[in-house]
Amino acid sequence: MGEKVVQQIRRSTVLVAVLVLFWWLSTYNSLVERFYSGKLFPVFAIVGQSITAWIPFSLGDCLYLLGILVFLVFLITIVVNLFRKNYSTALVRALKALNMVFVLMVCFYLFWGMNYFRLPxxxxxxxxxxxxxxxxxxxxxxxxxxxxxxxxxxxxxxxxxxxxxxxxxxxxxxxxxxxxxxxxxxxxxxxxxxxxxxxxxxxxxxxxxxxxxxxxxxxxxxxxxxxxxxxxxxxxxxxxxxxxxxxxxxxxxxxxxxxxxxxxxxxxxxxxxxxxxxxxxxxxxxxxxxxxxxxxxxxxxxxxxxxxxxxxxxxxxxxxxxxxxxxxxxxxxxxxxxxxxxxxxxxxxxxxxxxxxxx
Structure with missing residues (x-):
């Protein structure tokens, strides 16, 4: 197994561990309410809104479009490398794409998503x-x-x-x-x-x-x-x-x-x-x-x-x-x-x- 593949697997392990931590926290509504919604989320809200409130267009829409384009590029390169039988390179690309998904999931729950698990x-x-x-x-x-x-x-x-x-x-x-x-x-x-x-x-x-x-x-x-x-x-x-x-x-x-x-x-x-x-x-x-x-x-x-x-x-x-x-x-x-x-x-x-x- 190549060094790059091992490196991507290690990153995946860390990111999955963080997501598991979020999952564990989500089972305790009172903790989410007190520490996330009451203390951590306001920080991200202040920072995020301070940056985007003054931008006259939807920055999020631009980022969504950019994200779609990036994943399309990854998908194309994976398919091309598989066609050329560069399996190791295709695997690395696939793991990178997977890690990008994990990063987005971590950011989602960190920035706002844990509010789904606060006290009703x-x-x-x-x-x-x-x-x-x-x-x-x-x-x-x-x-x-x-x-x-x-x-x-x-x-x-x-x-x-x-x-x-x-x-x-x-x-x-x-x-x-x-x-x-x-x-x-x-x-x-x-x-x-x-x-x-x-x-x-x-x-x-x-x-x-x-x-x-x-x-x-x-x-x-x-x-x-x-x-x-x-x-x-x-x-x-x-x-x-x-x-x-x-x-x-x-x-x-x-x-x-x-x-x-x-x-x-x-x-x-x-x-x-x-x-x-x-x-x-x-x-x-x-x-x-x-x-x-x-x-x-x-x-x-x-x-x-x-x-x-x-x-x-x-x-x-x-x-x-x-x-x-x-x-x-x-x-x-x-x-x-x-x-x-x-x-x-x-x-x-x-x-x-x-x-x-x-x-």
Whole structure:
């Protein structure tokens, strides 16, 4: 066995040992909460956001593209060396590529990814998650429909013509100044950016995403405007150390409802309504159809517009992206996969319980 092969194997061993250490730590939520999310993650958040907040474009997108190109080069060189029967060189290249993957995994969990294993937000906020009666689901759904209808009627055409930059700025100011959430999140320089291009984002069916390597939150700026405020606040929740998707949804809801902006308030209840209805359709089909009758036609038209928008890009890439992300979530302490998003309905009901009349 060549010296270069042995050297790469040694590096692999060290990197795997570090990943095993992360895995061991992930089994102790209280340790993750106290030492990682409470002390180490804020350091990486401060450093990362201090660097990238002032860059006007998505640095993370550029790095992703560069990473894809690098791995393509490695793949080509491996295939070429195998074809030429340079097996030792091909093995070294393959081990280098594997080690690059291990390095990226270490960086992912070190910079942000361990937040997937912190104490659940429901415990930190003291939320009672036991929901024994369906009447609570009906009550919250009806309330959210009423609020969505009301805010939609108050929206003027000028409210729907607000720029992406203005939406981003309002969302950033909301999370920076929100006293309700400050004990549960770490917000330093909240920043939202547009993707370098929305085209690939549309075809993967993504409304927004967070880059854990560069601490950047991105929002798809070409989707219908009534979803942008909620998505922006959701991604800022991830940037602030919230890992679970349902928890980021709750963060987005709280931020939007505490805004004085009509579009933000509408976005909160609009998104909540259809998450709640999905849960209701699963539990009680008759109640689901009865609730649909309560929704204002303008709100339903917004939902149809959004559905039509995403349908334009539905295809092989969308389904492949969904499958990949579903498995990614399952690997990171969310066994429900993409269904984790809909768990926000339980958090929403528990949140209403806690704040009662202020909901």
């Amino acid at each position: 937000l429901e415990k930190r906020m003291g939320l009672q998650m036991e929901i024994g009666e369906s009447c609570e689901l009906l009550e919250v759904t009806a309330l959210c429909i009423e609020r969505a209808n009301s805010f939609r009627k108050q929206l003027k055409e000028t409210d729907l013509q607000i720029s992406n930059e203005a939406i981003f700025l309002k969302a950033q100011n909301l999370i920076a100044s929100n006293s309700t959430l400050q004990p549960y999140i770490f917000s330093y320089l909240p920043t939202i950016k547009s993707p370098i291009t929305n085209l690939q984002v549309n075809y993967t069916g993504v409304a927004g995403y967070f880059n854990p390597f560069t601490q950047e939150a991105q929002v798809n700026t070409s989707m219908p405007i009534f979803s942008k405020p909620f998505t922006a606040c959701h991604e800022l929740g991830h940037q602030a150390g919230i890992g679970f998707e349902d928890e980021a949804n709750l963060i987005g809801f709280i931020l939007c409802t505490e805004s004085k902006d009509l579009l933000f308030q509408y976005a909160a209840y609009y998104n909540a309504v259809f998450m709640l209805l999905n849960q209701l359709a699963f539990q009680d089909r008759d109640a689901y159809f009865n609730m649909l009758k309560l929704i204002d036609p303008a709100v339903l038209n917004d939902a149809k517009e959004e559905e039509a928008y995403w349908r334009r890009f539905d295809g092989v890439l969308t389904h492949a992206s969904s499958k990949f992300y579903n498995e990614y979530l399952q690997l990171n302490n969310q066994p429900e996969g993409l269904k984790r998003y809909s768990r926000m309905t339980k958090l929403l009901i528990a949140w209403k319980r806690k704040i009662a009349a202020d909901f």
